[in-house]
Amino acid sequence: MTWSLEPGYRRETLPDPESVGEDAGLVAKLRDEIALTGPITFARFMERALYEPGRGYYRQTAPGPGTAAGDFITAPEAHPVYGAAVGRLVDEAWAAMGRPIPFTITEPGAGTGALAEGLLGGLRDMGSALAADVRYRPVEVEPARLEALAERLRVDELADALVADDAPDDEVETGAVIANEVLDALPVHRVIGRPAGLRELLVTTSPDGGFVWHEAEPSTPALAARLDAEGVTLADGQSTEVCLGIDSWLTGATRHLARGIVVLVDYAAEPAALHGAAKPGGTLRAFARHAVGGDPFRHVGRQDLTATVDLAAVRAAAANAGLTLIGETTQAELLAAASAPANGKPGLTDPWLRGRDASLASTLHLRSALARLMDPRGMGGFRVLVFGRGLPADVRLPLLDRVRRPTA
Numbered sequence: 001m002t003w004s005l006e007p008g009y010r011r012e013t014l015p016d017p018e019s020v021g022e023d024a025g026l027v028a029k030l031r032d033e034i035a036l037t038g039p040i041t042f043a044r045f046m047e048r049a050l051y052e053p054g055r056g057y058y059r060q061t062a063p064g065p066g067t068a069a070g071d072f073i074t075a076p077e078a079h080p081v082y083g084a085a086v087g088r089l090v091d092e093a094w095a096a097m098g099r100p101i102p103f104t105i106t107e108p109g110a111g112t113g114a115l116a117e118g119l120l121g122g123l124r125d126m127g128s129a130l131a132a133d134v135r136y137r138p139v140e141v142e143p144a145r146l147e148a149l150a151e152r153l154r155v156d157e158l159a160d161a162l163v164a165d166d167a168p169d170d171e172v173e174t175g176a177v178i179a180n181e182v183l184d185a186l187p188v189h190r191v192i193g194r195p196a197g198l199r200e201l202l203v204t205t206s207p208d209g210g211f212v213w214h215e216a217e218p219s220t221p222a223l224a225a226r227l228d229a230e231g232v233t234l235a236d237g238q239s240t241e242v243c244l245g246i247d248s249w250l251t252g253a254t255r256h257l258a259r260g261i262v263v264l265v266d267y268a269a270e271p272a273a274l275h276g277a278a279k280p281g282g283t284l285r286a287f288a289r290h291a292v293g294g295d296p297f298r299h300v301g302r303q304d305l306t307a308t309v310d311l312a313a314v315r316a317a318a319a320n321a322g323l324t325l326i327g328e329t330t331q332a333e334l335l336a337a338a339s340a341p342a343n344g345k346p347g348l349t350d351p352w353l354r355g356r357d358a359s360l361a362s363t364l365h366l367r368s369a370l371a372r373l374m375d376p377r378g379m380g381g382f383r384v385l386v387f388g389r390g391l392p393a394d395v396r397l398p399l400l401d402r403v404r405r406p407t408a
Contacts, residue, residue, distance in 0.1 A: 127346075200217065331374070
């Protein structure tokens with residue numbers, strides 16, 4: 001769930017990444033587990049480092065993930081125009097479905113509520129009929145964050161749309177599931193190519209108590225099977241990451257969706273690029289205080305860990321979950337397509353350029369944010385994948401079409 005320092009921030013004004021320290025209690029727990037069971041998979045290490053109750057990075061209640069005051073900036077935090085663009089996509093899908101009510105939007109990894117605020121505010125500002133009746137269900141691994149999220153929406157009079165994440169297991173719904181920069185934070189295994197075959201990089205402890213890599217036989221044949229299915233052969237010494245949790249996560253996240261769409265946005269790549277020679281060390285990264293690091297064993301519990309998402313694995317997991325691909329685009333293309341007035345609705349940027357509270361400051365903020373959000377070398381290159389369940393095979397969402405640009 002990550003992006004690095006945004007333009008405009010002076011690095012010397014940001015907290016020192018080294019100042020974040022580590023969670024000593026979590027480090028001790030990991031050492032104890034390794035002493036008891038032997039080396040553990042990196043997926044296990046990453047799961048505990050990020051999601052350990054009371055100690056993991058995503059179990060913090062203070063701002064950290066996704067904010068300028070924390071460790072990295074996500075698209076929804078950069079500017080509410082991003083959430084408004086996603087809202088237009090949802091509105092388009094709702095219209096294609098015949099405008100069903102009730103319609104529930106579920107957001108796993110809702111974080112600070114920035115996406116909810118932009119999306120719900122965007123529906124209201126563009127005069128969508130969905131705005132009055134939509135239900136919004138934020139889902140968080142740390143329940144304490146949900147009250148802060150609700151307070152954020154109350155300020156903008158959007159909190160009436162909120163519903164609790166307490167649906168019975170047998171309840172089915174019509175609506176949408178939106179996961180923005182969630183898949184990249186799912187635990188990954190690390191593997192390395194050797195002449196005799198694939199090996200796995202496990203985590204163990206060194207004599208001085210630090211964490212180090214330990215090469216061993218793969219913990220599961222599913223690792224080699226995934227790479228084989230994608231036609232990937234690692235060179236000797238080449239390492240990469242494999243996420244085996246996408247299937248179970250996607251199945252769980254969409255279990256209540258009987259009819260509707262699933263929107264996944266993340267930095268992602270096709271297998272040939274993700275596991276190719278250009279990435280000899282993989283894509284595992286650590287983020288703390290807007291600085292990118294390569295050592296996952298530092299700042300345990302206090303830094304984000306993330307890896308680029310495998311597009312082929314996502315498509316396969318969606319098919320296994322009974323979802324049908326509707327279309328794919330990029331974040332930049334989605335914003336461009338959503339910006340123009342359409343079907344009597346105002347332009348996406350109108351509230352900040354011509355609205356009641358429009359000002360020079362709001363115009364400059366919007367311009368700066370769009371430059372970041374649409375930069376194809378950064379956030380603009382994030383992939384947007386939209387799947388459907390229970391929809392006609394020929395359903396089409398025009399916002400997923402590439403924008404036609406004039407030629408020279």
